Amino acid sequence: MKKTITALGLLLSMGLITACAPEVGTEAWCTAMDKKxxxxxxxxxxxxxxxxxxFK
Structure with missing residues (x-):
């Protein structure tokens, strides 16, 4: 049971992190890539x- 809860928590955390990333090709994404x-x-x-x- 504890492993299941940990796995669900990890998946939820990963989903939240990736949801905050700007979409590829947007101005925000280009700016973020310039800084990386x-x-x-x-x-x-x-x-x-x-x-x-x-090449826009």
Whole structure:
């Protein structure tokens, strides 16, 4: 029972965190990516940034 409650709490927390992230391609997302170190970007983030922020 305790493991189930812990797992549900973890899933709920993850859902709340990801719900607060700006949508890819929006102005807020581009600004957040500008502040994030380039070395921490994933390949998909770099592609999305190029597509949505540089070539608008």
């Amino acid at each position: 170190p380039k070395g921490d970007w994933s390949t998909n983030e770099a592609k999305d940034y190029t597509t949505n922020c540089l």
